Amino acid sequence: MDVSKRQVGDVTILDLKGKITIGTGDVQLRNAVQDVMNSGANKVLINMGGVSTIDSSGIGELVSAYTTATNRGAKLKLYGLPDKVSDILTITQLITVFDVYDNEGDAVRSFA
Amino acid sequence: MPEEHRFHLAIGSRFENIELVQVVLKDCLQREGMDKDALEWVDLAVREALANAIKHGNEQNPTKQVHVDLRVEAEELVIRIEDEGVGFDPTRLGDPLAPENLLRPNGRGIFYMKSFMDQIEYGAGLGGGTMVTLRKRIRGPKAESPQTDSSQD
Numbered sequence: 001m002d003v004s005k006r007q008v009g010d011v012t013i014l015d016l017k018g019k020i021t022i023g024t025g026d027v028q029l030r031n032a033v034q035d036v037m038n039s040g041a042n043k044v045l046i047n048m049g050g051v052s053t054i055d056s057s058g059i060g061e062l063v064s065a066y067t068t069a070t071n072r073g074a075k076l077k078l079y080g081l082p083d084k085v086s087d088i089l090t091i092t093q094l095i096t097v098f099d100v101y102d103n104e105g106d107a108v109r110s111f112a
Numbered sequence: 113m114p115e116e117h118r119f120h121l122a123i124g125s126r127f128e129n130i131e132l133v134q135v136v137l138k139d140c141l142q143r144e145g146m147d148k149d150a151l152e153w154v155d156l157a158v159r160e161a162l163a164n165a166i167k168h169g170n171e172q173n174p175t176k177q178v179h180v181d182l183r184v185e186a187e188e189l190v191i192r193i194e195d196e197g198v199g200f201d202p203t204r205l206g207d208p209l210a211p212e213n214l215l216r217p218n219g220r221g222i223f224y225m226k227s228f229m230d231q232i233e234y235g236a237g238l239g240g241g242t243m244v245t246l247r248k249r250i251r252g253p254k255a256e257s258p259q260t261d262s263s264q265d
Contacts, residue, residue: 022163023127053152055159056224060217067215084152091227091258092220093209 001025002050003032011108012041017050020058029058033065033076042074043111047104049080059092066098075099079107121180123162125170125195130162133180137191140182144189144250153228153258154189154248160221161193161244169195169242179237187251188230193244194237202234227258 001018014032019025036044046065054062062078069076079101081089089095101107118140123129137158141151162178170176176196183190206213208220225232229246237243 021127021130021159022167023130053156053159055156055163056218056220057163059220063215064217067217087258088156088224092223093214097214 001028003028005032005036008045008104008108011043011045011111012036012039013045013047013104015047015050019053020051020061021053021055022057026055026057026061029061030064033061033068037068037072037074042072044069044074044076045104045107045111046076046078047080048078048082048085051082051085054085054088059088059094062098063094075111077101077107077110079104116184118182118184119180120182122177123180124174125166125172125176125178126174127163127166127172129178130159130166133158133162137182141189141250144184146189146250150248150250154191154246157225157228157232157246157248158191158193160224161191161246164200164221164244165193165195165197165242168200169197171197184250187249189246189248189250191246193246194239195241195243196237196239197241199236199240200234200242 001016001020001024004015006013020029066076077099081100089098099110101110119136121133121136123132134155137155138151141154165178166172170178179194181192202222205219205222208223213219225246229248231247233245235243
């Protein structure tokens, strides 16, 4: 999986691309979220649009990222979920936990 | 109708080997005429079974193998995945949808498998490890995607 970081105003965006699966993508996601949290970011947006596959370890990392952010008083939100990822979050009922947006504009504005 | 054997693989207990199985699995399921959507759900279920076998069954010991056997029995896909660990009791796992477990980072693998396949069974493998059997109808009326309506049981 590839992770890149960019800034839109005071919102830090992580663009994910590829597989978030055990042993590779899950560790990269954990490290990326840890890095932005350690940098003091408190508005974090994860762009899921490029995610091709996510297994239960990847979902677990998203949950950990959410709880880490919340425990630090930060906000972590998702946008651009591919259909399969959206189905998985629905099946696991995590769609009720995360703030999810269709597009980047709406997601960024939601932090205001 | 006699069962048709498609493939048997034995992989070392490394997560990167999951991708090797996926390549063979995808090729096999495409030959069976499985559509892309159904194939992706089976792919995910098999990933979970392999990850469990490598992580919990064989404890990532690269000298221990995970055995993957795929057959088509009548119109049903049957995938058996066996580790060389000490066995496993799936009844000890909590419900990942229970409110107290919803924010746990782990414990969803078997739930994934149950959601994406028609049936899963756990049992003892021939070598004393754990064997999980995943079944999915690949032709006929039940060959469909998992329910995403959370109101379903």
